[in-house]
Each structure stands twice: as structure tokens, then as C-alpha cells.
Amino acid sequence: MKIPRKQFTASIPTFAMGDIGFLLLIFFVILARAQDDSHIQWRPAQLEDLEAAGVPLANVAIDSGFKTYLNGKEISVENLSARLAAILGDAPAGRRNVFLKVHRTAAAQTFEPVIEAIGEAGGDLVHILEPESEPPSP
Amino acid sequence: MKLRRGKPLVDPPALASSDIAFILIIFFLVCASVQPETGRAQTLPKTEEKEDKRDQSKNLEVSITPTTIVLNGSPLQLPEFAARIKAALEPKQRPEDRVVVVKSAPDTEYQQWIRVSKAIDDAGGVVTLELTKERTITVE
Incomplete structure (x- = not known):
């Protein structure tokens, strides 16, 4: 007589899915922030009659230390055009x-x-500026 | 006597937690990234080498220093400059005649430069930068 082998059921632990999804998102957020230039210290010039700037393909910045950055990474002016x-x-x-x-x-x-x-x-140049603040009324 | 019915235990559906986390993160990301930037598009100035002086006699020349703006030799302040450049460009119809050659002193601040540039744009001018290239010449 043959003794039937016990069948084991393997189930995926669904409870961990939230953590997995969270970690994946963190990973993609970090990847996306590689182009971020929010760490650059600069104060925009002020001007009136500004428009919404639209969507950039690249960000070039000159910070308060007068260093040049392309998409958040420092670059020399000589290499900027080619990049x-x-x-x-x-x-x-x-x-x-x-x-x-x-x-x-x-x-x-x-x-x-x-x-x-x-x-x-x-490139289509767009100067990023801030709206001119009105002088305080007396 | 009435028997109390035992309440069935209900587990929250764990399978949905990933979707909830995903939607929450998308929400916070959108909140964080919606910060509209304002600015001013500019038709890119063509740079010209200093030695290439063809046809420049026809064009208006503007020199910017940290304190003044010089239009064809006359030092002006910004409001006066805006009026003068508008008057000077008004009779010019052809785009090539509306070119304004801008030469900035090396220490001119961006804030000053962008105001002058806007005044020229508003007057219908096309800004062209004149850059002086540095050259090292060895004399034997």
C-alpha cells in the first residue's frame, strides 16, 4: 500500500506587500531626485509681469557662490554646451x-x-525669476 | 433569557495596504512637487565675436554697468532708458534692424541685467550679447 505524500501549500505572504511597495517607491523617488537642484543656494532676481515657466528639459543654475550647475551637479562652463x-x-x-x-x-x-x-x-532659454514684491504702502 | 451572539473577528484586508501606501505617497509627492516656477522666456541672444563688426553701425548699442545704462553714448537710468529705447526702435520695421547689441561691464549684476533685457524685449528689440573673448598672445 502506498502512503500518500502530504501536500504542502506555499502561499505568498501578502502582509509584506505594503512594505515592498513602500521600499520600491522610495527607490524610485531617490532616482527621480538625481535631477533635483533644490539643494542649490540661490536668490532669484525680481521682475514684474512674469509667466508660468512650463516644463524644463534641463536646469542650469548659478548659486550664491557663483558656481554653475547642470541638473544639480556642478559643471564647468566649458563643458556645459556639449552636455x-x-x-x-x-x-x-x-x-x-x-x-x-x-x-x-x-x-x-x-x-x-x-x-x-x-x-x-x-536651448529655449527661460529665466527663472520671482515676482517683484510691491513696496509697503505708508 | 437571550443568548448573546459572539461577534465574528474581522481582520483588515492586508492585501490592500500596499495600495493604500502607494496612494498616500503619490498624494504627498504631488503636494510637495506642485510649486509653480515663474519666469521669462527670452529669444536667445546670438553672441558675436568682438572682431566681427559687420553692420553694427546700424544697430543700437547698449552698455550696462552696475549703476547706469548707456544707450548710444548717453548714460541713463532705467525708466528713462525704457522710454528712449522704445522711441528708438519704433520706426524700425525689419527684424535685423531691431537688434540691440548689449555689452555688460564684467561686474554688472544679474538683477540689473535682467531689468535692462526686459526693457529691450518690451520695446520690441532683439537682445544680442557682445562678449569679449580673452586671448593670450605670446610676443616673441
């Missing part, structure tokens, strides 16, 4: 937005070569 051109790729005109965030006290000798590099790469 930007690679990022912009074959994107059609009008969708090649490059946000330029310049600290308000940066000097022309710092920001003009950056503007030139964005032009060379064929």
Missing part, C-alpha cells in the same frame, strides 16, 4: 526649455558665458 546638447537631443523647437536660475548678485562675467552656452546647445 546640454546631449540632454536636449532631437527635441523639437519649443520643447527645448532650459531653465536658468541665476543668483541675483551674480556678475555678467559669470552668467553671460552660461547664456552663450545655452544658445550654442540650441
Whole structure:
């Protein structure tokens, strides 16, 4: 007589799914923040009549220490044009937005070569500014 | 006497916890990232080498320093400059005639530069930067 083997059922522990989903999301959030430039210290210049800036393909910033950054990573002005051109790729005109965030006290000798590099790469330049605060009424 | 019916124990459906966590994180991410940026698009200025001076006599020239704006040799303050550049560009119809050559002193601050640039844009001008390239010449 054959003794039937006991059948074991293997079930996936569904209780851990929340933790797995959470960890996966953290992973993707960290990946997404690789392009983030929120750590850069800068104060935007003020101007009136500003518009919504739209969506950028690249962010170029000059911080309060007058260093240049591309998508949050420090870069030399000499390399900026080539790196930007690679990022912009074959994107059609009008969708090649490059946000330029310049600290308000940066000097022309710092920001003009950056503007030139964005032009060379064929980017659509958008100056990121803040609305001019109205003078306090007496 | 009435017998009390025992209440059945109900476990929360653990399978849904991943969906709940996912929706919550999406909600917080959207809240954190919706911070609209404001700015000003600018038609990119074409840079010109200093030695390439063709046709520049026709174009308006603006020099920006930290304290003043010089339009064709006259030092001005911003409100006066805005009016003068508008008047100067008004009769010009062709786009190539509306080019304004902007030369900035090295220590001109961005805040000053962007105000002047806006005044030129608003007057219908096309900003063109004139950059002076540094060169090292070895003399034997």
C-alpha cells in the first residue's frame, strides 16, 4: 500500500506587500531626485509681469557662490554646451526649455558665458525669476 | 433569557495596504512637487565675436554697468532708458534692424541685467550679447 505524500501549500505572504511597495517607491523617488537642484543656494532676481515657466528639459543654475550647475551637479562652463546638447537631443523647437536660475548678485562675467552656452546647445532659454514684491504702502 | 451572539473577528484586508501606501505617497509627492516656477522666456541672444563688426553701425548699442545704462553714448537710468529705447526702435520695421547689441561691464549684476533685457524685449528689440573673448598672445 502506498502512503500518500502530504501536500504542502506555499502561499505568498501578502502582509509584506505594503512594505515592498513602500521600499520600491522610495527607490524610485531617490532616482527621480538625481535631477533635483533644490539643494542649490540661490536668490532669484525680481521682475514684474512674469509667466508660468512650463516644463524644463534641463536646469542650469548659478548659486550664491557663483558656481554653475547642470541638473544639480556642478559643471564647468566649458563643458556645459556639449552636455546640454546631449540632454536636449532631437527635441523639437519649443520643447527645448532650459531653465536658468541665476543668483541675483551674480556678475555678467559669470552668467553671460552660461547664456552663450545655452544658445550654442540650441536651448529655449527661460529665466527663472520671482515676482517683484510691491513696496509697503505708508 | 437571550443568548448573546459572539461577534465574528474581522481582520483588515492586508492585501490592500500596499495600495493604500502607494496612494498616500503619490498624494504627498504631488503636494510637495506642485510649486509653480515663474519666469521669462527670452529669444536667445546670438553672441558675436568682438572682431566681427559687420553692420553694427546700424544697430543700437547698449552698455550696462552696475549703476547706469548707456544707450548710444548717453548714460541713463532705467525708466528713462525704457522710454528712449522704445522711441528708438519704433520706426524700425525689419527684424535685423531691431537688434540691440548689449555689452555688460564684467561686474554688472544679474538683477540689473535682467531689468535692462526686459526693457529691450518690451520695446520690441532683439537682445544680442557682445562678449569679449580673452586671448593670450605670446610676443616673441
